[in-house]
Amino acid sequence: MQNNFVWLIFLLPFLSFLVISLFLKPLFKDKPKLAGYVTIAAVAASFILSVVVLFKLLGAADHKLIVPEINWVIIENGVTIHLGLMIDSLTGIMLMVVTTVSLMVQIYSQGYMKDDPGYHRYYAAMSLFTTAMLGLVMADSLLLAFMFWEMVGLCSYLLIGFWFHKPSAANAAKKAFIVTRIGDFGFLAAIIFLYAHTGTFDIATLQNMAVSGMLAGSVLTWAAIGIFAGAVGKSAQFPLHVWLPDAMEGPTPVSALIHAATMAAAGVFLVARTYPLFEHSATALHTVAIVGGFTAIFAASIALVQNDIKRVLAYSTISQLGYMMLGLATGGVAVGIFHLFNHAFFKALLFLGAGSINHATQTFDMREMGGLRKAMPKTYITFLIAATSLAGIWPLSGFWSKDAILSQALDKQPIIFVLVLITVFMTAFYMFRVIFLTFGGTYRGKEHHLHESFSVMTIPLMVLTVLAVGSGFFNLNGGFSSFFGAGETHSILEGLFGIFKEPLPWISLLLAGSGIFLAYAIYSRKWISAESLGKMFKPLYQLFYHKYWVDELYEGIIVKKILMGGLFKAAHFFDTKVIDGGINTFMIQKVIVKNFFAGLFAFDRKGVDGAVNGVAGTTLAAGKTIRKAQTGQLQFYGLIIGLGVIALIVSVFIFSRV
Amino acid sequence: MGQVIAFWVFAVAIIGAALGVVLLKNVFRAAVLLVACFFGVAGIFILLSADFLAAMQILIYIGAISILVILAIMLTREVAFGSPSNKFQIPAFIIAALFCTGVIWAILNTQWQISSVAPGATTTSGLGVKLFSKDGFILPVEILPTVLLATILGAIVLVKDRKK
Amino acid sequence: MTIGLEHYLVLSAILFSIGLYGALAKHNAIVILMSIEIMLSAVNIALIAFSRFIVPAELTGQIFALFAMAVAAAETAVGLAIIISIYRNKETIDANKIDLMKW
Numbered sequence: 001m002q003n004n005f006v007w008l009i010f011l012l013p014f015l016s017f018l019v020i021s022l023f024l025k026p027l028f029k030d031k032p033k034l035a036g037y038v039t040i041a042a043v044a045a046s047f048i049l050s051v052v053v054l055f056k057l058l059g060a061a062d063h064k065l066i067v068p069e070i071n072w073v074i075i076e077n078g079v080t081i082h083l084g085l086m087i088d089s090l091t092g093i094m095l096m097v098v099t100t101v102s103l104m105v106q107i108y109s110q111g112y113m114k115d116d117p118g119y120h121r122y123y124a125a126m127s128l129f130t131t132a133m134l135g136l137v138m139a140d141s142l143l144l145a146f147m148f149w150e151m152v153g154l155c156s157y158l159l160i161g162f163w164f165h166k167p168s169a170a171n172a173a174k175k176a177f178i179v180t181r182i183g184d185f186g187f188l189a190a191i192i193f194l195y196a197h198t199g200t201f202d203i204a205t206l207q208n209m210a211v212s213g214m215l216a217g218s219v220l221t222w223a224a225i226g227i228f229a230g231a232v233g234k235s236a237q238f239p240l241h242v243w244l245p246d247a248m249e250g251p252t253p254v255s256a257l258i259h260a261a262t263m264a265a266a267g268v269f270l271v272a273r274t275y276p277l278f279e280h281s282a283t284a285l286h287t288v289a290i291v292g293g294f295t296a297i298f299a300a301s302i303a304l305v306q307n308d309i310k311r312v313l314a315y316s317t318i319s320q321l322g323y324m325m326l327g328l329a330t331g332g333v334a335v336g337i338f339h340l341f342n343h344a345f346f347k348a349l350l351f352l353g354a355g356s357i358n359h360a361t362q363t364f365d366m367r368e369m370g371g372l373r374k375a376m377p378k379t380y381i382t383f384l385i386a387a388t389s390l391a392g393i394w395p396l397s398g399f400w401s402k403d404a405i406l407s408q409a410l411d412k413q414p415i416i417f418v419l420v421l422i423t424v425f426m427t428a429f430y431m432f433r434v435i436f437l438t439f440g441g442t443y444r445g446k447e448h449h450l451h452e453s454f455s456v457m458t459i460p461l462m463v464l465t466v467l468a469v470g471s472g473f474f475n476l477n478g479g480f481s482s483f484f485g486a487g488e489t490h491s492i493l494e495g496l497f498g499i500f501k502e503p504l505p506w507i508s509l510l511l512a513g514s515g516i517f518l519a520y521a522i523y524s525r526k527w528i529s530a531e532s533l534g535k536m537f538k539p540l541y542q543l544f545y546h547k548y549w550v551d552e553l554y555e556g557i558i559v560k561k562i563l564m565g566g567l568f569k570a571a572h573f574f575d576t577k578v579i580d581g582g583i584n585t586f587m588i589q590k591v592i593v594k595n596f597f598a599g600l601f602a603f604d605r606k607g608v609d610g611a612v613n614g615v616a617g618t619t620l621a622a623g624k625t626i627r628k629a630q631t632g633q634l635q636f637y638g639l640i641i642g643l644g645v646i647a648l649i650v651s652v653f654i655f656s657r658v
Numbered sequence: 659m660g661q662v663i664a665f666w667v668f669a670v671a672i673i674g675a676a677l678g679v680v681l682l683k684n685v686f687r688a689a690v691l692l693v694a695c696f697f698g699v700a701g702i703f704i705l706l707s708a709d710f711l712a713a714m715q716i717l718i719y720i721g722a723i724s725i726l727v728i729l730a731i732m733l734t735r736e737v738a739f740g741s742p743s744n745k746f747q748i749p750a751f752i753i754a755a756l757f758c759t760g761v762i763w764a765i766l767n768t769q770w771q772i773s774s775v776a777p778g779a780t781t782t783s784g785l786g787v788k789l790f791s792k793d794g795f796i797l798p799v800e801i802l803p804t805v806l807l808a809t810i811l812g813a814i815v816l817v818k819d820r821k822k
Numbered sequence: 823m824t825i826g827l828e829h830y831l832v833l834s835a836i837l838f839s840i841g842l843y844g845a846l847a848k849h850n851a852i853v854i855l856m857s858i859e860i861m862l863s864a865v866n867i868a869l870i871a872f873s874r875f876i877v878p879a880e881l882t883g884q885i886f887a888l889f890a891m892a893v894a895a896a897e898t899a900v901g902l903a904i905i906i907s908i909y910r911n912k913e914t915i916d917a918n919k920i921d922l923m924k925w
Contacts, residue, residue, distance in 0.1 A: 632921030635746055635846050635854075642753040642842060649760040653767070665825045669833050676837055676860050680844035685853060692856050699863045706830065706874040708884050711866075711891075718891050723859060723898045730852055730902040734909045742849050744918050750846035758839035765831045770876065772827060777878040784881050785888070795885055802892055809896035816903035819910075 003067045006053060006085055009046045009095065010134035016042035017127035025120040032119035033110075039123045040106045043130055047099035054092045063089040063483060069140070086140035086203060089483045090272055093337060094137035097344045100467070101261040102130045104460035108352050109253045111457035112359065122162060122251070129155035133262050137269060141201040142191045145270070149187065149230070152263045153180055159258060160250040172246035179243040183233015187270075190226025193219075203273060210276040224277045224284035227270060228291075235267025235321045238295040242551055244318055248310040248364075252355030255310060260317050260351050261344035268324040268340050272333045285329050292325025293409070293416035298548070300426040304433075305534075305544045308364045309354050312434055316390065317347055319423060323405055326420060331408030334484035338475055339401035346386040346398060346468035352461055353383035356453040357438060361445055366437040368445035375450035380439050382461040387435055389468045391428035391512050394505070397472030404475075407504055424508050428515030436523035665705055672698035683742070685731050693724045707777040710785055830871035837864035851905045851915040855898065862894045 020035045028034050057063050069084030085091075106126060113122055132151035139145040161173030195201060197219050198209060209215040215223075231237070236244035247259050258264070271278060271288060278284045296319045303315035320343050328336030356379045357372060358364055373380045389396035392403070402424070409417040443450065452458065474480045500506065521527045534541045546552070675695035682688045696719040703712035778784060788794045837860060844857030866887040873883025909915050 633918055634920075635744065635750075635917060638846050639746055639749055639753060642750075642757060642846065646753065646756050646760055649757075649764060653760075653764055662825055665829065669829075672833070673836055673840065676840045679853070679856055679860060680840055680848070685850060688853060688856060692859065695860060696863065699867060702830070702833070702867055703870055705825075706867075706870045708870045708874070708887075711870060711884055711887055714888065714891060715863075715866075718895055719859070719863070722895060726898055726902055727852060727856060727859075730905060733906055734852070734915050743847050744849050747847045750843050753846065754839040754843035757842060758835055761835040761838070762832050765828055765835065770827050772875050773878055775878045777874055781881060781884060785884060788881055788885055789888075798889060802889065805893065806896055809899055813899045813903040816900070816907045 003056075003065055003087075005049060006065070006067045006087060006138070009049045009053070009099075010131050010138065012042040012046050012049075013039070013127045013130040013134065017124055017131060020120055020124040020127060025124070029120075035120045035123040036106065036110050039127050039130075040103070040110075042127065043099060043103045043106055046130070046134065047103050050092075050095040050099045053087060054096055057087065057089060057092040058483070063092070081143060081201070082141065083144060084140035084202075085138045087138065090269070090333065090337060091137050093341055093483075094269055095134065097265075097341055098130065098133050098137065098262050101257055101344055101348045101464075102126075102133075104464055105253045105257040105348065105352070108256075108355070108457050108460040109251075111454040112253050112355050113251065114454075118162060122159075125155055125158045125162070126254075126257070129159065129258060129263075133266070136266060140203055142194065142203060142206070142274075143201040145203070145273070146188060146191055149234070149266070149270075150184065152258075152266060153177065153184065153234070156180075156247070156258050156263055159254040160247045162250055162254065166249070169249040172243075172249040176243040176247050179240050180233040183230045183240055183267075186226045186229025186233075187231075190223045190230070193226060194223045197223075206274070207276040210280050213280070215277070216280060220277060221281040221283045224274070224281050225287060227274050227277065228284065228288055231267030231270045231325075232291065233267070234270070235264055235325070236318050237267070237291050237322060237325060238298055239550070241295065241299065241318050242554060245311050245314040245547075248308070248314050252310065252351060252358060255314070256348045256351030256355070259314065260347040264317060264321060265324070265340050265344065268321060268328065268336060271325065271328050272337055275328065275333050278329070279332075288325050289329035289409075289413050289416060292322045292327075292329060293413065293419050295319065295322030296326065297419045297423045297426070298322075300423045300430065301544050302547050303430045304426060305541060307366055309357065309366050309369075309434060309438065310351070310364050312366075312430055313347070313350055313354060316350075316427065316430065319427065320347065320390070323402065323420065323423075326409055326413075326416065327401070327405035330412040331404060332484075334481040335401070335404045335408055337484070338480055339405060341474075341480075342389070342397040342401045342468075342471045345464055345471050346389040346396075349382060349386040349461060349464040349468050350390065352457070352464065353379050353386065356457055356461065357383075359453050359457070360450050363445065366434065369438045369443070370441040370445075371439070371443040372450065373439040376439075376452045378452055378458045378461065382458075382465045383439070384435060385465050386468050387431040389472075391431050391516065392424060392508060393512060394509060395472070396469055397467075399505075399509075400472035400475055403505055403508060406508055407502070410504065421508065421511065425511040425515045428512040429519050432516045432519035433523055436519055440524050661705060664701070668698045668701040668705065671695075672702070686728070689724065689728050689731060692727065693720055696720050696724065708781060710780075710782045827871055827875040830875075831868055834864045834868040834871070837861075837867065849916050849918055851908070851917045851920070852902075854917055855901050855905070858901075859894065859898065862890060862897075866890055 016038045019038055024031075024035050024038065053065065056065060065087035067085040067087055069082045072081045072083045106123075109122065109126070113119055116122065129152060132148045132155055136145055136148035136152060139148055157173050157177045160176050161170050163169045164173070191201065194206060194215075198206065198215060200206065206215065210220060233240045244259055244264065248255055250259075278288060299315045299318035299322065303312050303319065306312045306315065320339070324336045324339045324343070326336075327339050354364070356376065357369065360372070360376060361369055363369070385396070389398040392398045406417065406420065406424075409420060522529075522533065543549075672695055675691045675698060678691040679688045679695060682691065696715060699719075700712045700715040703709075703715055789799050790796060841857045841859075841861035841864060844860065845854050848854050848857065869883045869887040869890065871883075873881060873887075877883065905915055908920060912920065914920070
């Protein structure tokens with residue numbers, strides 16, 4: 001019973017959520033600061049408890065704690081659902097990540113969200129998010145995990161759309177919710193599928209079944225791929241990555257906490273949590289490795305040319321999450337989670353730094369920045385260190401985990417290894433492009449009083465800097481890996497310098513260094529003009545700049561053309577032509593041949609030529625004719641449903657006879 | 659024989675009342691005919707030896723739903739607007755007719771496995787045992803109040819006058 | 823002549839189709855809601871008929887019908903609330919004029 005306190009870790013932020021929304025919001029409207037203090041106190045208490053848990057875990061056998069569970073729903077001869085917590089080394093690390101970053105972000109928000117009218121709402125949602133995220137990392141059954149999984153999704157929606165009066169924020173929130181929903185469907189399907197085959201939601205039991213081989217073959221593979229689909233949605237892996245860059249419409253501390261350090265990494269966590277299921281299915285593991293490796297280079301290439309500082313960071317996050325997936329697939333839990341651990345700190349720091357810059361310049365557009373080094377020295381130093389860490393320079397934390405992933409990838413997936421090696425170069429380049437554009441040179445923006453941010457904002461930056469430098473040292477003696485039961489410990493000096501006995505670190509350092517040098521040459525010294533380079537590689541530049549036209553593909557082709565243009569228009573024609581006594585061929589010719597293939601052809605031509613206006617034009621023109629099918633009249637939709645039911649009845653009777 | 663006569667009487671009454679609901683121009687009369695239709699359905703339930711459900715049908719449908727509908731008619735003052743048909747009249751008729759034919763054809767062409775066991779004299783205690791026993795339907799019974807609570811809250815929020 | 827399962831099912835199918843026609847072809851939203859109630863009643867008749875003729879000892883069809891009734895009551899309450907709030911905002915309950923989902 002002594003471990004009951006673990007429940008408090010996620011109940012405390014929940015309490016803070018209740019207090020803020022039910023008590024502070026109605027009664028203390030004029031004292032918004034209170035909401036912030038309540039949240040900070042609750043998260044700080046959770047942080048202290050997490051530290052206690054971590055130390056207990058270090059001492060415990062197998063690095064596992066037994067927490068008393070609560071029976072929730074019991075039906076004899078039926079479903080029994082427990083509410084339980086699973087506390088092992090993975091949970092311990094995730095608890096540290098979530099509570100630390102959350103605490104820093106809550107403190108920082110005191111400055112960033114100052115005087116915002118939605119202050120209460122902001123802290124209520126942040127508390128709820130922290131609750132859900134902590135619950136997710138501690139849940140012992142897939143069902144419970146799924147509940148918290150959806151809760152984080154909800155909070156993400158609420159916080160992306162925090163400034164809902166801006167249409168762009170409202171749309172981004174909807175997009176994030178709908179795109180992740182596609183992946184969540186896979187996760188839910190996998191849960192139900194596993195339950196149907198094993199009769200349990202319990203993660204530990206499922207892990208044992210996978211290890212002992214009771215769960216194997218195609219069942220295991222499909223279940224693992226379903227879970228991975230959920231992870232792809234939440235962790236914004238290709239092809240469901242489109243929501244994360246748009247999610248930058250939310251307040252910057254939200255981006256730091258949710259869309260970089262914790263929720264976006266939840267997908268990686270989920271794969272790590274159910275890792276035995278992946279480990280025993282080569283297909284699933286290959287899928288994870290390929291998606292991860294491809295996403296890493298894909299997103300990094302987009303980040304090269306973005307002008308919005310938060311979008312660069314967003315694509316960088318997607319790319320780094322791809323690294324983590326690759327690390328999981330090739331090196332196991334320890335390698336992937338080590339990168340998650342390091343990445344959480346330096347990426348949160350980068351986002352908070354970007355928020356601090358925005359506070360001074362009122363913009364996120366790097367073309368209107370420059371020369372901020374003098375005005376904002378604290379932000380500059382912390383941002384520089386985080387960027388160096390992300391670029392993977394020895395001995396900062398990013399170097400250690402990235403190197404581990406690279407060496408594992410070289411062993412197991414040599415083709416993907418080459419891709420991620422190029423990504424190392426790209427990462428260093430785009431991060432230092434940001435540095436030189438933002439802090440170097442002279443100020444290019446409108447006349448504005450540049451100033452350093454409040455100390456309530458810079459202090460969290462400094463704390464995170466210490467972590468961004470130091471978090472990599474946890475594995476110097478192999479301690480982090482052995483905590484996950486992999487590898488043995490060795491001396492610290494051996495860890496610090498011994499790595500240079502291999503050629504690989506030299507190669508990756510060389511690539512990162514040349515990336516930095518190239519950025520220096522282009523954006524600081526201007527030896528090479530960025531414009532002429534852009535002209536030289538125009539097709540590539542256009543490809544990256546327009547993010548491979550994935551958004552246009554989804555919106556223009558799949559939603560507008562295939563769904564609305566094809567199906568709905570077909571329905572419309574069906575109504576007017578068939579019911580009013582018309583001809584079918586007309587429909588086929590006009591809808592399928594003309595719209596769909598013409599759309600594809602147009603996309604191809606425009607895509608290659610790089611004229612995105614054309615796509616928008618055809619989309620508009622198509623939309624004008626297509627929208628007539630959307631009459632908005634429920635009874636028309638009901639009529640179509642009736643037709644569908646009749647078709648079902650007829651086909652059931654025809655085919656059941658055969 | 660009595661049952662046969664009762665079935666036909668109820669069946670004709672139900673279909674007549676239902677047609678009235680759909681075809682009458684006066685909304686209020688349609689609502690009254692809806693009550694008649696529900697009474698007929700309750701009679702059919704009794705013929706099917708579902709005595710408890712027949713009572714529930716009268717309580718819920720006639721006692722609650724019909725009254726609610728009539729109240730809504732009065733609140734919206736739309737009796738004068740009547741109940742005209744819209745432009746989907748013909749397609750809707752075709753679809754309903756096709757559906758009816760399809761389902762009846764399916765019913766008549768299926769080999770039903772009729773059980774010869776006689777139904778119990780009363781169903782109330784049997785239903786109670788089924789609903790509340792541990793290996794019965796206790797989970798749905800527990801979920802249903804949540805649905806109803808959400809409904810009540812939702813209905814209140816929807817009709818609350820925001821202008822105040 | 824005895825009344826068998828088919829009689830009840832055919833009655834149910836006819837009643838359902840009448841309700842379907844009403845739900846699709848009427849202007850007045852309240853009439854549409856009443857038609858939906860007729861459809862639900864028709865389904866209940868079918869469920870109870872199955873219960874009576876196929877598993878008389880089990881009563882499962884009746885339990886299903888009981889739940890259908892409870893949900894129907896909830897549906898009516900919310901449906902009428904929506905109609906009343908639309909009427910307040912748009913001064914009409916003509917389903918053909920309520921096309922906010924258009925485009």
